[in-house]
Amino acid sequence: MDNTRPLYNQDIRSFLLWVPNWIGDVVLTLPVIQSLRRAYPMAQISVVAKSPSDELLLGHPAINTVLTLPSGLENGFWQKVKFARNLKKFNFDVGVLFPNSFGSAFFLSLTGVKFRLGYDTDARGFLLTHPVATTSHLKKSQYRVEYYFKILSSLKLGAPDASFAKLTSQEGDATARKILLDMGLDEDEEFLALHPGTSKVERGWHVERFEILCQKLIEDGIRVVLVGTEKESELLNRIRKSGKPDMIKIIPPVNLRVLAKLLRKSRLFIGNDSGMMHLAAMVGVPILGIFGPGNSKTSGPYIEMKKQEVVTKNFSCSPCKQKFFKECK
Structure with a gap:
């Protein structure tokens, strides 16, 4: 060169x-x-x-x-x-x-x-x-x-792509159909994906509020599928136990490619400012993102505006470094 x-x-x-x-x-x-x-x-x-x-x-x-x-x-x-x-x-x-x-x-x-x-x-x-x-x-x-x-x-490239390319399956990947059936769901059954976890505790909406949200969704006849990592299993099981077992399901541990396929099947994703939110946006699922101390203007979902809704409270000190006891007065 x-x-x-x-x-x-x-x-x-x-x-x-x-x-x-x-x-x-x-x-x-x-x-x-x-x-x-x-x-x-x-x-x-x-x-x-x-x-x-x-x-x-x-x-x-x-x-x-x-x-x-x-x-x-x-x-x-x-x-x-x-x-x-x-x-x-x-x-x-x-x-x-x-x-x-x-x-x-x-x-x-x-x-x-x-x-x-x-x-x-x-x-x-x-x-x-x-x-x-x-x-x-x-x-x-x-x-x-x-x-x-x-x-x-x-x-001197033109511009970043406006949408995401479709992922390709790798050898050994389970199909979305098989996992849904194992969870007790039909392949074409409608459900809402909900992720109550986050990479930092300070970014998360309170678990009690997710429990109340699930109960209200179930009352309206909406089936909820909980998404999370293995480290969040205790949190997911707590929310699952707060509602009817047949109306709240948990996605088992799978790799991110398979998880993306499962998220694509959902009608809506509700969750905290997290990697799971971005994964859902990547496969084109409508997003309701909950932002606490983070900044949706810099790290909001990369998806057309008509398919996203951000819920946040714009305090005068927002966004912050999420070190509340040192920063907040």
Whole structure:
């Protein structure tokens, strides 16, 4: 590759994309990745992602390879260094950093990728060949899809895709029909998906209010299917026990690709500001999103306005860092 030519005029054959940690943020990078694929249809696009986001990306048609970043207590700094250095053998042309952290830029630099794109944040500009300027205001106020798309400005792409590509099933994936039947539901039976959990406790609507909501929905003859992670099983079972067993069901543990298929079957998704909300938006389900200290203007569902409704209380101090006892007075 010729360093004297602008990046958009280079013969780029491979990309290494380093995506964020949270599922919701990963979903919001997909319209950008799809736009990159449209501009470079023959390029090899590889993505570095943590589990369980890697499950979702494995089924995305714009992505060739998913590389799972070591995580968890058993995988510390040196394991990640080894992982990054092992990627040198692929000789990637362009690396893209969606996270703002210094650590992600450091690990990307170890991969030997020739051109490295990302925001000039966290004192990491010297690790990037194409740093992108931003401000603290934009970091807090710009919608995430637009924020991520700007990272690729040196490639002069058109615009992020307006919708999500359909995921493809992988070998071993259970069908939505089988799981619904195992849950006691017919394949075409109408239901509402509800997610009472969230990545941070402070973001969540109180569980008692979800219980009351479920009871009211059941009174109107609406069947409710609860969505959540294995860590949220206690919360889900508490809500299930608050209503009629035949009217409240829980989706069993499945990977994110299969969960997306199940969500597509629902008539409506109600839930907190979370990755599950973004997963539902990704498959086109109408969204009723409950936002507490978060900001729907920056991280609301990426779906047409007529299919979303955001419920929030705009206090003068909103949004906040969700450290209530330190911030609130």
